[in-house]
Structures are given as C-alpha cells and as structure tokens.
Amino acid sequence: DADVTQTPRNRITKTGKRIMLECSQTKGHDRMYWYRQDPGLGLRLIYYSFDVKDINKGEISDGYSVSRQAQAKFSLSLESAIPNQTALYFCATSDPARAQETQYFGPGTRLLVL
Amino acid sequence: AQTVTQSQPEMSVQEAETVTLSCTYDTSESDYYLFWYKQPPSRQMILVIRQEAYKQQNATENRFSVNFQKAAKSFSLKISDSQLGDAAMYFCAYQSAAQKLVFGQGTRLTINP
Numbered sequence: 001d002a003d004v005t006q007t008p009r010n011r012i013t014k015t016g017k018r019i020m021l022e023c024s025q026t027k028g029h030d031r032m033y034w035y036r037q038d039p040g041l042g043l044r045l046i047y048y049s050f051d052v053k054d055i056n057k058g059e060i061s062d063g064y065s066v067s068r069q070a071q072a073k074f075s076l077s078l079e080s081a082i083p084n085q086t087a088l089y090f091c092a093t094s095d096p097a098r099a100q101e102t103q104y105f106g107p108g109t110r111l112l113v114l
Numbered sequence: 115a116q117t118v119t120q121s122q123p124e125m126s127v128q129e130a131e132t133v134t135l136s137c138t139y140d141t142s143e144s145d146y147y148l149f150w151y152k153q154p155p156s157r158q159m160i161l162v163i164r165q166e167a168y169k170q171q172n173a174t175e176n177r178f179s180v181n182f183q184k185a186a187k188s189f190s191l192k193i194s195d196s197q198l199g200d201a202a203m204y205f206c207a208y209q210s211a212a213q214k215l216v217f218g219q220g221t222r223l224t225i226n227p
Contacts, residue, residue: 031213042118042205042217043159050213058214090159094213101147103215105159 003027004106006091012112013081021076021109023091030095032074033103034058034066037088046089049074081113116141118208120218127196128226134181135191135221137206147209148182148189153220154202162204165189193223201225 004025013019023032030051035043045058047066055066063085067075078085088110092103117140127133139148150162165173165182173180177197181190193200206218 033215035215040219042207042219043215044217045214048214088157092159092215096213101209101213102149102161102164103209103213104161105151108157108159110157 004091004093004104006089006106006109008109009107010110012114014114015082017081019078019081019111021078021089021091021111023074023076023106025072025091025093025106027093027104028071028095029093029104030071031093032068033092033094034064034074034076035090035092036060037090037108043090046076078111078113081111083113086111086113116143116208116210116216118206118216118218120204120206120221122221123219124222124224126224126226127193129196129198131196132192132194133196133223135193135204135206135223137189137191137218139187139189139206139208139216141187141208141210143210145211148180149207149209149215150178150180150189150191151205151207151217152200152202153205154199159205163191196225198225198227 007022033048034046037043049068065077091106094103146167148165152160163175177194203220205220208216
C-alpha cells in the first residue's frame with residue numbers, strides 16, 4: 001500500500017461548490033503539506049501543519065482552508081470553488097527526525113472547476 | 115523570499131548519453147536543503163536526489179549526481195547513461211530550515227532512442 005494516499009484522484013465540480021480533498025499517510029510523520037501545481041509551473045505551498053494543533057498558511061492560501069483531523073489525516077477544502085482553482089493538488093509529509101528533511105508526496109488529485 | 119530558477123524549459127538527450135539540468139536559487143540562509151524531483155506522466159512526484167547545504171561533497175545516487183556550488187547558488191543535476199524511463203519533468207526545489215519547499219518551474223526532459 002502507498003504511504004501517502006489522496007482521495008479523490010480526479011474531481012470535476014462546478015463554480016461555487018464546496019469540495020474537500022483528503023490526504024492520509026501511514027508513514028507516521030508529524031508534518032503534512034498541501035501544494036498546488038498549475039500547468040508549466042512548479043508546486044506552490046497552500047498550507048502546512050507541523051502537528052495536529054499547528055496549522056500555517058503557505059504562499060497561496062486564499063480561497064482554501066484545511067483541517068488536521070489526526071496525525072495521519074490532513075484535508076484541504078475549497079469553500080466556494082472557482083475556475084482558477086483548477087489544478088493538480090499534492091499532499092506531502094515529512095519527519096525531520098527520521099526522514100532527513102525529505103518530503104514524500106501523494107499521487108495527486110486533479111481538480112477541474114467548471 | 116527564496117526563489118528557484120530553472121532556465122531550461124526543455125532538454126533532450128540521446129539514449130545512453132549524459133545530460134545536465136541547471137538550477138539556481140536565491141537565499142540569504144546558510145542552512146538549507148536542495149532537491150531534485152522527477153515527475154513522469156503518471157504525475158507522481160519522485161525524489162531523485164537531495165543535498166544538504168553544509169556538505170561540500172556532491173550527492174550521488176546511481177546514475178544521478180549533482181554539482182553543488184554554494185557560493186554561486188547553483189545546483190545542477192547530471193544524468194549519466196540516460197534511459198527512456200528518465201523522460202519526465204524535473205523540478206529543482208529549495209527547502210529552508212522551516213521545512214517549506216520552494217520549487218523551480220521545471221525542465222521537461224526528452225530521451226531520444
């Protein structure tokens with residue numbers, strides 16, 4: 001089984017709808033991240049969490065919210081989706097104590113907002 | 115704020131040849147990490163190689179090696195004996211002590227048989 005999983009893998013929604021992207025990990029890492037990738041660009045950080053009680057905004061947090069339900073689960077919500085949120089979304093995890101600062105990525109969720 | 119620049123949007127190489135992908139970054143920090151990630155058509159982000167800034171020795175992973183020039187803030191990736199499976203987007207990334215990754219724009223690598 002994959003260490004970092006994301007659901008759904010693909011999603012089509014309409015403008016104004018609320019949607020949630022979920023991320024789960026079995027690596028036992030404390031730190032989790034949400035990134036967005038637009039065509040022709042690298043990944044950009046949306047939110048990150050260093051433990052269950054710690055949530056931080058990243059570079060492009062406007063229009064997004066997150067919830068860290070447990071060490072293993074970190075969800076990203078779009079409260080009212082808009083077309084320019086169409087992108088590929090990645091979840092990642094890390095544990096500096098055990099993984100030497102490396103972030104491990106999930107398979108990504110492709111989101112299309114019509 | 116840190117920035118990462120990959121000046122080569124596309125590169126191509128003949129199978130079995132060697133190719134070098136360029137990356138430069140800008141930072142005022144002294145302690146950081148640098149990574150190369152590979153993204154094949156499956157879109158999975160796969161770690162290729164990592165380099166700690168405090169280490170002078172260049173990292174090597176099998177056919178992949180880096181040329182890390184800290185003073186010049188340069189971090190290039192060399193792929194030796196290129197294989198068809200190396201075809202992918204390659205992203206250079208910088209990670210500060212705060213653990214936030216900053217990515218470059220990517221280089222699309224094509225392997226010609």
